[in-house]
Amino acid sequence: MPEFETTYRVLRRRGEPDVRSLDAYRRAGGYTALETAIREQTPERIIQQVIDAKLRGRGGAGRLTGEKWRIVRNMEDNQKYIICNAYDADPRAWAVRSLLERNPHQVIEGIILAAYAVGASEAYLFTRNIYLEGVASVQRALNEALEANLVGRDILGTEFNCTINVIGVDIGFMGGEETVQIALIKGRRGMPEQRPPFPAQYGLWDKPTAINCIETLANVPVIVRSGAAEFASLGTEMTGGTKVLTVYDYVPDSEPKVIEVPFGATLREILRHAGYNRPDSDLRAIVVGGAEGGALPTSLLDTPYDYDPLEEAGAIVGSSVVELLPANTCMVAWAMDRSNYLAIESCGKCVPCRLGVKRIAGILEGIVSDLGVSGDLDVLDEFASYVPNGSLCGFGVQAPNALKTAKHYWPDHFQMHIEEQQCPTGTCIPVRAHRFVTKHVLP
Numbered sequence: 366m367p368e369f370e371t372t373y374r375v376l377r378r379r380g381e382p383d384v385r386s387l388d389a390y391r392r393a394g395g396y397t398a399l400e401t402a403i404r405e406q407t408p409e410r411i412i413q414q415v416i417d418a419k420l421r422g423r424g425g426a427g428r429l430t431g432e433k434w435r436i437v438r439n440m441e442d443n444q445k446y447i448i449c450n451a452y453d454a455d456p457r458a459w460a461v462r463s464l465l466e467r468n469p470h471q472v473i474e475g476i477i478l479a480a481y482a483v484g485a486s487e488a489y490l491f492t493r494n495i496y497l498e499g500v501a502s503v504q505r506a507l508n509e510a511l512e513a514n515l516v517g518r519d520i521l522g523t524e525f526n527c528t529i530n531v532i533g534v535d536i537g538f539m540g541g542e543e544t545v546q547i548a549l550i551k552g553r554r555g556m557p558e559q560r561p562p563f564p565a566q567y568g569l570w571d572k573p574t575a576i577n578c579i580e581t582l583a584n585v586p587v588i589v590r591s592g593a594a595e596f597a598s599l600g601t602e603m604t605g606g607t608k609v610l611t612v613y614d615y616v617p618d619s620e621p622k623v624i625e626v627p628f629g630a631t632l633r634e635i636l637r638h639a640g641y642n643r644p645d646s647d648l649r650a651i652v653v654g655g656a657e658g659g660a661l662p663t664s665l666l667d668t669p670y671d672y673d674p675l676e677e678a679g680a681i682v683g684s685s686v687v688e689l690l691p692a693n694t695c696m697v698a699w700a701m702d703r704s705n706y707l708a709i710e711s712c713g714k715c716v717p718c719r720l721g722v723k724r725i726a727g728i729l730e731g732i733v734s735d736l737g738v739s740g741d742l743d744v745l746d747e748f749a750s751y752v753p754n755g756s757l758c759g760f761g762v763q764a765p766n767a768l769k770t771a772k773h774y775w776p777d778h779f780q781m782h783i784e785e786q787q788c789p790t791g792t793c794i795p796v797r798a799h800r801f802v803t804k805h806v807l808p
Protein backbone atom coordinates (compact mmCIF):
# COMPACT_ATOMS: atom_id res chain seq x y z
CA MET A 366 0.00 0.00 0.00
CA PRO A 367 1.64 3.29 -1.09
CA GLU A 368 1.78 6.14 1.40
CA PHE A 369 -1.66 7.77 1.51
CA GLU A 370 -0.19 11.26 1.38
CA THR A 371 1.05 10.66 -2.15
CA THR A 372 -2.25 9.35 -3.44
CA TYR A 373 -4.52 12.37 -3.26
CA ARG A 374 -6.20 12.86 -6.62
CA VAL A 375 -9.18 15.08 -6.03
CA LEU A 376 -8.63 16.73 -2.65
CA ARG A 377 -6.01 19.41 -2.20
CA ARG A 378 -3.70 18.79 0.71
CA ARG A 379 -2.49 21.38 3.14
CA GLY A 380 0.69 22.93 1.76
CA GLU A 381 -0.17 22.16 -1.89
CA PRO A 382 -0.55 25.08 -4.33
CA ASP A 383 -3.97 26.73 -4.24
CA VAL A 384 -5.66 25.82 -7.55
CA ARG A 385 -8.86 27.78 -7.13
CA SER A 386 -7.91 30.24 -9.88
CA LEU A 387 -7.79 29.20 -13.52
CA ASP A 388 -4.14 30.20 -13.93
CA ALA A 389 -3.04 28.15 -10.94
CA TYR A 390 -5.12 25.13 -12.01
CA ARG A 391 -3.60 25.32 -15.49
CA ARG A 392 -0.08 25.55 -14.05
CA ALA A 393 -0.82 22.29 -12.22
CA GLY A 394 -1.77 20.60 -15.54
CA GLY A 395 -5.46 21.47 -15.41
CA TYR A 396 -7.61 21.38 -18.55
CA THR A 397 -4.95 19.45 -20.51
CA ALA A 398 -7.23 16.40 -20.25
CA LEU A 399 -10.09 18.36 -21.80
CA GLU A 400 -7.86 19.70 -24.58
CA THR A 401 -6.52 16.23 -25.42
CA ALA A 402 -9.94 14.62 -25.25
CA ILE A 403 -11.80 17.13 -27.32
CA ARG A 404 -9.11 17.49 -30.01
CA GLU A 405 -7.72 13.97 -30.26
CA GLN A 406 -10.09 11.43 -28.71
CA THR A 407 -13.50 10.11 -29.63
CA PRO A 408 -16.25 10.04 -26.99
CA GLU A 409 -16.23 6.21 -27.18
CA ARG A 410 -12.51 6.17 -26.37
CA ILE A 411 -13.09 8.25 -23.26
CA ILE A 412 -15.93 5.98 -22.13
CA GLN A 413 -13.70 2.93 -22.63
CA GLN A 414 -10.88 4.58 -20.62
CA VAL A 415 -13.29 5.32 -17.77
CA ILE A 416 -14.43 1.67 -17.80
CA ASP A 417 -10.84 0.37 -17.93
CA ALA A 418 -9.92 2.64 -15.02
CA LYS A 419 -12.60 0.80 -12.97
CA LEU A 420 -14.13 4.09 -11.92
CA ARG A 421 -17.20 3.23 -9.88
CA GLY A 422 -19.76 5.83 -8.82
CA ARG A 423 -18.68 7.51 -5.60
CA GLY A 424 -22.28 8.42 -4.71
CA GLY A 425 -22.87 5.09 -2.99
CA ALA A 426 -24.30 2.56 -5.43
CA GLY A 427 -20.90 1.88 -7.01
CA ARG A 428 -21.93 1.24 -10.62
CA LEU A 429 -19.27 1.46 -13.31
CA THR A 430 -19.43 5.07 -14.49
CA GLY A 431 -18.40 4.27 -18.08
CA GLU A 432 -21.22 1.76 -18.44
CA LYS A 433 -23.78 4.34 -17.36
CA TRP A 434 -22.28 6.80 -19.83
CA ARG A 435 -22.44 4.25 -22.65
CA ILE A 436 -26.19 3.85 -22.13
CA VAL A 437 -26.65 7.63 -22.37
CA ARG A 438 -24.32 7.87 -25.37
CA ASN A 439 -26.19 5.11 -27.25
CA MET A 440 -29.64 6.64 -26.72
CA GLU A 441 -30.86 8.14 -29.99
CA ASP A 442 -31.81 11.59 -28.84
CA ASN A 443 -30.36 14.92 -29.81
CA GLN A 444 -30.75 16.42 -26.34
CA LYS A 445 -28.93 14.87 -23.37
CA TYR A 446 -28.03 16.16 -19.93
CA ILE A 447 -25.42 15.82 -17.22
CA ILE A 448 -26.29 16.31 -13.57
CA CYS A 449 -23.37 16.69 -11.20
CA ASN A 450 -24.64 15.55 -7.81
CA ALA A 451 -22.89 18.04 -5.52
CA TYR A 452 -25.40 17.81 -2.67
CA ASP A 453 -24.03 15.64 0.19
CA ALA A 454 -27.30 14.32 1.59
CA ASP A 455 -25.65 13.43 4.88
CA PRO A 456 -25.17 16.68 6.80
CA ARG A 457 -22.02 15.25 8.41
CA ALA A 458 -20.27 14.62 5.06
CA TRP A 459 -17.71 17.21 3.94
CA ALA A 460 -16.60 15.87 0.54
CA VAL A 461 -18.72 18.21 -1.59
CA ARG A 462 -17.78 21.31 0.36
CA SER A 463 -14.09 20.44 0.15
CA LEU A 464 -14.21 19.85 -3.60
CA LEU A 465 -16.30 22.90 -4.45
CA GLU A 466 -14.28 25.23 -2.27
CA ARG A 467 -10.78 24.05 -3.04
CA ASN A 468 -10.82 22.33 -6.42
CA PRO A 469 -13.68 23.83 -8.46
CA HIS A 470 -11.93 23.73 -11.84
CA GLN A 471 -11.28 19.98 -11.61
CA VAL A 472 -15.02 19.52 -11.04
CA ILE A 473 -15.84 21.71 -14.05
CA GLU A 474 -13.31 19.88 -16.23
CA GLY A 475 -14.88 16.56 -15.17
CA ILE A 476 -18.38 17.78 -16.02
CA ILE A 477 -17.34 18.97 -19.50
CA LEU A 478 -15.49 15.71 -20.17
CA ALA A 479 -18.58 13.74 -19.16
CA ALA A 480 -20.75 15.91 -21.41
CA TYR A 481 -18.38 15.34 -24.33
CA ALA A 482 -18.37 11.58 -23.69
CA VAL A 483 -22.16 11.16 -23.57
CA GLY A 484 -23.04 13.90 -26.09
CA ALA A 485 -24.73 16.33 -23.68
CA SER A 486 -24.93 20.06 -24.32
CA GLU A 487 -26.31 21.14 -20.97
CA ALA A 488 -25.21 20.31 -17.44
CA TYR A 489 -26.54 21.07 -13.98
CA LEU A 490 -24.42 21.28 -10.88
CA PHE A 491 -26.92 20.44 -8.15
CA THR A 492 -25.78 21.54 -4.72
CA ARG A 493 -26.96 22.76 -1.33
CA ASN A 494 -27.36 26.51 -1.14
CA ILE A 495 -26.03 26.51 2.43
CA TYR A 496 -22.56 25.79 0.98
CA LEU A 497 -22.03 29.52 0.57
CA GLU A 498 -18.26 29.36 0.14
CA GLY A 499 -18.44 26.37 -2.19
CA VAL A 500 -21.09 27.94 -4.42
CA ALA A 501 -19.15 31.22 -4.60
CA SER A 502 -15.94 29.35 -5.44
CA VAL A 503 -17.49 27.30 -8.25
CA GLN A 504 -19.32 30.36 -9.67
CA ARG A 505 -16.01 32.25 -9.79
CA ALA A 506 -14.34 29.30 -11.51
CA LEU A 507 -17.22 29.00 -13.99
CA ASN A 508 -16.90 32.66 -14.96
CA GLU A 509 -13.18 32.16 -15.59
CA ALA A 510 -13.82 28.98 -17.59
CA LEU A 511 -16.47 30.74 -19.69
CA GLU A 512 -14.12 33.59 -20.48
CA ALA A 513 -11.37 31.15 -21.45
CA ASN A 514 -13.77 29.29 -23.74
CA LEU A 515 -13.57 26.08 -21.70
CA VAL A 516 -17.33 26.06 -21.09
CA GLY A 517 -20.18 27.39 -23.24
CA ARG A 518 -20.25 27.61 -27.04
CA ASP A 519 -17.57 26.25 -29.41
CA ILE A 520 -15.41 24.99 -26.57
CA LEU A 521 -11.69 25.38 -27.36
CA GLY A 522 -12.59 26.39 -30.91
CA THR A 523 -14.35 23.11 -31.70
CA GLU A 524 -18.03 22.61 -32.47
CA PHE A 525 -18.71 21.19 -29.03
CA ASN A 526 -21.04 23.23 -26.77
CA CYS A 527 -21.92 22.72 -23.14
CA THR A 528 -23.32 25.13 -20.57
CA ILE A 529 -23.25 24.52 -16.81
CA ASN A 530 -26.08 25.78 -14.57
CA VAL A 531 -25.63 25.89 -10.81
CA ILE A 532 -28.72 25.00 -8.76
CA GLY A 533 -28.77 25.32 -4.98
CA VAL A 534 -31.57 23.65 -3.01
CA ASP A 535 -31.96 22.44 0.56
CA ILE A 536 -34.54 19.79 1.30
CA GLY A 537 -32.68 17.58 3.78
CA PHE A 538 -31.38 14.08 3.19
CA MET A 539 -33.58 13.17 0.23
CA GLY A 540 -32.14 16.00 -1.89
CA GLY A 541 -29.17 13.74 -2.70
CA GLU A 542 -31.28 11.13 -4.48
CA GLU A 543 -31.06 11.29 -8.26
CA THR A 544 -34.74 11.20 -9.25
CA VAL A 545 -35.50 13.73 -6.50
CA GLN A 546 -32.97 16.07 -8.11
CA ILE A 547 -34.60 15.64 -11.51
CA ALA A 548 -38.00 16.47 -9.99
CA LEU A 549 -36.62 19.54 -8.21
CA ILE A 550 -34.89 20.89 -11.35
CA LYS A 551 -38.25 20.58 -13.11
CA GLY A 552 -39.88 22.54 -10.30
CA ARG A 553 -41.78 19.54 -8.92
CA ARG A 554 -42.03 18.24 -5.38
CA GLY A 555 -38.83 16.38 -4.43
CA MET A 556 -39.81 12.73 -4.24
CA PRO A 557 -38.20 9.67 -5.83
CA GLU A 558 -39.55 7.94 -8.93
CA GLN A 559 -39.94 4.30 -9.83
CA ARG A 560 -37.08 2.80 -11.87
CA PRO A 561 -36.81 1.47 -14.60
CA PRO A 562 -36.77 3.49 -16.76
CA PHE A 563 -33.48 4.84 -15.40
CA PRO A 564 -32.41 8.48 -15.79
CA ALA A 565 -29.76 7.29 -18.27
CA GLN A 566 -32.69 6.50 -20.58
CA TYR A 567 -35.45 8.89 -19.50
CA GLY A 568 -34.10 11.51 -17.15
CA LEU A 569 -34.44 15.28 -17.03
CA TRP A 570 -37.37 16.40 -19.26
CA ASP A 571 -37.54 12.68 -20.29
CA LYS A 572 -34.17 12.97 -22.01
CA PRO A 573 -31.14 10.69 -21.46
CA THR A 574 -29.32 12.02 -18.40
CA ALA A 575 -26.06 10.97 -16.78
CA ILE A 576 -26.22 11.75 -13.07
CA ASN A 577 -22.87 11.45 -11.35
CA CYS A 578 -21.52 12.23 -7.95
CA ILE A 579 -19.22 15.29 -7.91
CA GLU A 580 -16.35 13.08 -6.70
CA THR A 581 -16.85 10.64 -9.57
CA LEU A 582 -16.64 13.51 -12.06
CA ALA A 583 -13.60 15.09 -10.39
CA ASN A 584 -11.73 11.83 -11.03
CA VAL A 585 -12.34 11.87 -14.80
CA PRO A 586 -9.65 14.46 -15.71
CA VAL A 587 -7.14 12.34 -13.77
CA ILE A 588 -8.04 9.26 -15.85
CA VAL A 589 -7.81 11.10 -19.17
CA ARG A 590 -4.55 12.81 -18.15
CA SER A 591 -2.68 9.83 -16.73
CA GLY A 592 -4.38 6.88 -18.45
CA ALA A 593 -6.67 4.12 -17.24
CA ALA A 594 -3.89 1.74 -16.19
CA GLU A 595 -2.16 4.32 -14.01
CA PHE A 596 -5.51 5.26 -12.44
CA ALA A 597 -6.42 1.64 -11.71
CA SER A 598 -2.97 0.95 -10.25
CA LEU A 599 -4.39 2.37 -7.03
CA GLY A 600 -7.38 0.64 -5.54
CA THR A 601 -8.63 -2.92 -5.70
CA GLU A 602 -9.37 -5.56 -8.30
CA MET A 603 -12.95 -4.28 -8.51
CA THR A 604 -12.59 -0.54 -7.89
CA GLY A 605 -9.95 1.83 -9.22
CA GLY A 606 -8.72 4.94 -7.47
CA THR A 607 -9.35 6.63 -4.16
CA LYS A 608 -12.23 7.64 -1.91
CA VAL A 609 -12.77 10.89 -0.05
CA LEU A 610 -13.90 10.15 3.51
CA THR A 611 -15.12 12.27 6.40
CA VAL A 612 -13.85 10.64 9.58
CA TYR A 613 -15.20 11.49 13.05
CA ASP A 614 -13.69 10.65 16.40
CA TYR A 615 -16.13 9.92 19.23
CA VAL A 616 -15.33 13.06 21.20
CA PRO A 617 -18.52 15.19 21.03
CA ASP A 618 -18.33 18.17 18.68
CA SER A 619 -14.80 17.30 17.49
CA GLU A 620 -13.86 18.50 14.01
CA PRO A 621 -13.96 15.74 11.38
CA LYS A 622 -10.94 14.85 9.25
CA VAL A 623 -11.52 14.93 5.50
CA ILE A 624 -9.09 12.49 3.91
CA GLU A 625 -8.59 10.58 0.66
CA VAL A 626 -7.55 6.93 0.73
CA PRO A 627 -7.08 4.26 -1.93
CA PHE A 628 -9.91 1.74 -2.17
CA GLY A 629 -8.77 -1.39 -0.36
CA ALA A 630 -7.22 0.44 2.60
CA THR A 631 -8.41 -1.29 5.76
CA LEU A 632 -10.63 0.46 8.27
CA ARG A 633 -7.73 0.37 10.71
CA GLU A 634 -5.42 2.07 8.18
CA ILE A 635 -8.08 4.71 7.55
CA LEU A 636 -8.31 5.51 11.26
CA ARG A 637 -4.53 5.71 11.49
CA HIS A 638 -4.38 8.03 8.49
CA ALA A 639 -7.02 10.26 10.07
CA GLY A 640 -4.83 10.41 13.17
CA TYR A 641 -7.04 8.32 15.46
CA ASN A 642 -4.77 5.78 17.10
CA ARG A 643 -7.09 4.61 19.84
CA PRO A 644 -6.72 1.13 21.34
CA ASP A 645 -9.52 -1.24 20.28
CA SER A 646 -10.61 -1.49 23.93
CA ASP A 647 -11.66 2.20 23.82
CA LEU A 648 -14.10 1.49 21.00
CA ARG A 649 -17.49 -0.16 20.76
CA ALA A 650 -17.82 0.12 17.00
CA ILE A 651 -16.88 1.84 13.79
CA VAL A 652 -19.87 3.10 11.80
CA VAL A 653 -19.23 3.02 8.07
CA GLY A 654 -21.51 4.76 5.57
CA GLY A 655 -22.87 7.71 7.54
CA ALA A 656 -26.48 8.17 8.60
CA GLU A 657 -27.59 5.01 6.79
CA GLY A 658 -24.39 3.07 7.51
CA GLY A 659 -23.88 -0.01 9.61
CA ALA A 660 -21.91 -0.44 12.84
CA LEU A 661 -19.05 -2.93 12.78
CA PRO A 662 -17.21 -4.36 15.81
CA THR A 663 -13.47 -3.78 16.26
CA SER A 664 -12.84 -7.41 15.23
CA LEU A 665 -13.66 -6.22 11.67
CA LEU A 666 -11.20 -3.31 11.61
CA ASP A 667 -9.10 -5.17 9.06
CA THR A 668 -11.95 -5.16 6.53
CA PRO A 669 -10.83 -3.47 3.29
CA TYR A 670 -12.76 -0.35 2.33
CA ASP A 671 -14.55 -1.32 -0.89
CA TYR A 672 -18.18 -1.70 -1.93
CA ASP A 673 -18.48 -5.49 -1.69
CA PRO A 674 -16.53 -6.26 1.52
CA LEU A 675 -18.36 -3.47 3.34
CA GLU A 676 -21.73 -4.74 2.16
CA GLU A 677 -20.87 -8.28 3.24
CA ALA A 678 -20.08 -6.97 6.73
CA GLY A 679 -23.38 -5.01 6.90
CA ALA A 680 -22.03 -1.52 6.17
CA ILE A 681 -22.03 0.63 3.03
CA VAL A 682 -19.95 3.25 1.24
CA GLY A 683 -23.07 5.47 1.49
CA SER A 684 -22.20 9.05 2.34
CA SER A 685 -18.54 8.15 2.98
CA VAL A 686 -18.75 9.18 6.62
CA VAL A 687 -16.80 6.95 9.00
CA GLU A 688 -17.22 7.43 12.73
CA LEU A 689 -16.13 5.90 15.99
CA LEU A 690 -18.40 4.92 18.87
CA PRO A 691 -16.88 4.78 22.37
CA ALA A 692 -16.79 1.57 24.40
CA ASN A 693 -19.67 2.65 26.66
CA THR A 694 -22.18 2.88 23.79
CA CYS A 695 -25.36 0.85 24.18
CA MET A 696 -26.06 -0.34 20.66
CA VAL A 697 -29.83 -0.49 21.17
CA ALA A 698 -29.82 3.20 22.02
CA TRP A 699 -27.53 3.94 19.09
CA ALA A 700 -29.84 2.12 16.64
CA MET A 701 -32.82 3.94 18.18
CA ASP A 702 -31.19 7.37 17.65
CA ARG A 703 -30.33 6.53 14.06
CA SER A 704 -33.83 5.24 13.31
CA ASN A 705 -35.44 8.33 14.85
CA TYR A 706 -33.28 10.57 12.66
CA LEU A 707 -34.09 8.58 9.52
CA ALA A 708 -37.82 8.51 10.33
CA ILE A 709 -37.76 12.31 10.17
CA GLU A 710 -35.79 12.37 6.90
CA SER A 711 -37.97 9.83 5.02
CA CYS A 712 -39.86 11.74 2.30
CA GLY A 713 -42.96 9.70 3.06
CA LYS A 714 -43.84 8.67 -0.49
CA CYS A 715 -43.56 4.93 0.22
CA VAL A 716 -45.71 3.78 3.13
CA PRO A 717 -43.32 0.99 4.28
CA CYS A 718 -40.52 3.57 4.64
CA ARG A 719 -42.69 6.33 6.09
CA LEU A 720 -44.28 4.15 8.78
CA GLY A 721 -41.78 1.31 9.02
CA VAL A 722 -38.74 3.36 10.05
CA LYS A 723 -40.86 5.21 12.60
CA ARG A 724 -42.12 1.90 13.91
CA ILE A 725 -38.58 0.49 14.22
CA ALA A 726 -37.60 3.58 16.22
CA GLY A 727 -40.67 3.20 18.44
CA ILE A 728 -39.98 -0.46 19.25
CA LEU A 729 -36.34 0.37 20.01
CA GLU A 730 -37.51 3.17 22.30
CA GLY A 731 -39.56 0.57 24.16
CA ILE A 732 -36.56 -1.75 24.53
CA VAL A 733 -34.30 1.09 25.68
CA SER A 734 -36.95 1.95 28.27
CA ASP A 735 -36.89 -1.69 29.49
CA LEU A 736 -40.46 -2.26 28.30
CA GLY A 737 -39.43 -4.69 25.57
CA VAL A 738 -40.56 -8.32 25.20
CA SER A 739 -38.82 -11.08 23.27
CA GLY A 740 -41.45 -10.92 20.50
CA ASP A 741 -40.16 -7.43 19.68
CA LEU A 742 -37.07 -8.97 18.11
CA ASP A 743 -39.14 -10.91 15.57
CA VAL A 744 -41.16 -7.85 14.72
CA LEU A 745 -37.95 -5.86 14.23
CA ASP A 746 -36.71 -8.57 11.85
CA GLU A 747 -39.94 -8.33 9.88
CA PHE A 748 -39.60 -4.57 9.54
CA ALA A 749 -35.95 -4.89 8.56
CA SER A 750 -37.05 -6.76 5.42
CA TYR A 751 -40.43 -5.08 4.88
CA VAL A 752 -39.02 -1.54 4.70
CA PRO A 753 -36.32 -2.20 2.04
CA ASN A 754 -38.63 -4.40 -0.03
CA GLY A 755 -41.37 -1.81 -0.14
CA SER A 756 -39.31 1.29 -0.91
CA LEU A 757 -38.78 2.98 -4.27
CA CYS A 758 -35.34 4.38 -3.52
CA GLY A 759 -32.14 3.55 -1.70
CA PHE A 760 -33.22 5.47 1.39
CA GLY A 761 -35.66 2.77 2.49
CA VAL A 762 -33.31 0.04 1.29
CA GLN A 763 -30.56 1.19 3.63
CA ALA A 764 -32.61 2.63 6.50
CA PRO A 765 -32.61 -0.56 8.66
CA ASN A 766 -28.80 -0.97 8.49
CA ALA A 767 -28.32 0.46 11.99
CA LEU A 768 -30.89 -1.92 13.47
CA LYS A 769 -29.60 -4.91 11.50
CA THR A 770 -25.94 -4.48 12.44
CA ALA A 771 -26.70 -3.65 16.08
CA LYS A 772 -28.83 -6.78 16.38
CA HIS A 773 -26.36 -8.96 14.50
CA TYR A 774 -23.16 -7.97 16.29
CA TRP A 775 -24.51 -7.06 19.75
CA PRO A 776 -27.45 -9.44 20.46
CA ASP A 777 -26.45 -9.36 24.14
CA HIS A 778 -27.36 -5.68 24.37
CA PHE A 779 -30.92 -6.45 23.24
CA GLN A 780 -31.13 -9.48 25.53
CA MET A 781 -30.00 -7.58 28.62
CA HIS A 782 -32.54 -4.83 28.05
CA ILE A 783 -35.37 -7.28 27.38
CA GLU A 784 -34.61 -10.12 29.82
CA GLU A 785 -32.95 -8.32 32.68
CA GLN A 786 -34.41 -4.82 32.17
CA GLN A 787 -30.90 -3.45 32.34
CA CYS A 788 -28.73 -1.42 30.01
CA PRO A 789 -25.49 -3.29 29.23
CA THR A 790 -23.46 -0.11 29.69
CA GLY A 791 -25.64 1.62 32.28
CA THR A 792 -26.11 4.60 29.99
CA CYS A 793 -29.73 4.33 28.79
CA ILE A 794 -32.39 6.66 30.07
CA PRO A 795 -36.02 5.50 29.58
CA VAL A 796 -37.67 7.44 26.78
CA ARG A 797 -41.11 5.80 26.95
CA ALA A 798 -43.57 5.12 29.73
CA HIS A 799 -45.75 2.73 27.71
CA ARG A 800 -45.04 -0.19 25.43
CA PHE A 801 -45.59 0.00 21.71
CA VAL A 802 -48.10 -2.72 20.82
CA THR A 803 -45.98 -5.03 18.70
CA LYS A 804 -48.60 -7.66 17.82
CA HIS A 805 -49.85 -6.87 14.36
CA VAL A 806 -50.14 -8.34 10.90
CA LEU A 807 -47.93 -7.07 8.16
CA PRO A 808 -49.38 -6.88 4.66
Ligand SMILES: Cc1cc2nc3c(=O)[nH]c(=O)nc-3n(C[C@H](O)[C@H](O)[C@H](O)COP(=O)(O)O)c2cc1C
Pocket residue numbers: 421422423424425426427428430450451452453454455538539540541542543544576577578579581582758759760
Ligand atom coordinates in the same frame (compact mmCIF):
# COMPACT_ATOMS: atom_id res chain seq x y z
C1 LIG B 1 -31.48 8.98 -0.01
C2 LIG B 1 -30.34 9.07 -0.97
C3 LIG B 1 -29.41 10.08 -0.84
C4 LIG B 1 -28.34 10.16 -1.75
N1 LIG B 1 -27.44 11.16 -1.60
C5 LIG B 1 -26.43 11.30 -2.48
C6 LIG B 1 -25.50 12.35 -2.36
O1 LIG B 1 -25.55 13.14 -1.42
N2 LIG B 1 -24.50 12.43 -3.28
C7 LIG B 1 -24.41 11.55 -4.33
O2 LIG B 1 -23.53 11.69 -5.16
N3 LIG B 1 -25.28 10.53 -4.45
C8 LIG B 1 -26.28 10.40 -3.57
N4 LIG B 1 -27.18 9.38 -3.71
C9 LIG B 1 -27.03 8.49 -4.88
C10 LIG B 1 -27.66 9.15 -6.11
O3 LIG B 1 -29.05 8.86 -6.14
C11 LIG B 1 -27.02 8.62 -7.41
O4 LIG B 1 -27.04 7.24 -7.39
C12 LIG B 1 -25.59 9.11 -7.59
O5 LIG B 1 -25.51 10.50 -7.54
C13 LIG B 1 -25.06 8.60 -8.92
O6 LIG B 1 -23.73 9.03 -9.10
P1 LIG B 1 -22.51 8.02 -9.15
O7 LIG B 1 -22.85 6.95 -10.16
O8 LIG B 1 -21.36 8.86 -9.57
O9 LIG B 1 -22.35 7.45 -7.78
C14 LIG B 1 -28.23 9.24 -2.80
C15 LIG B 1 -29.15 8.20 -2.91
C16 LIG B 1 -30.19 8.11 -2.00
C17 LIG B 1 -31.16 6.98 -2.13
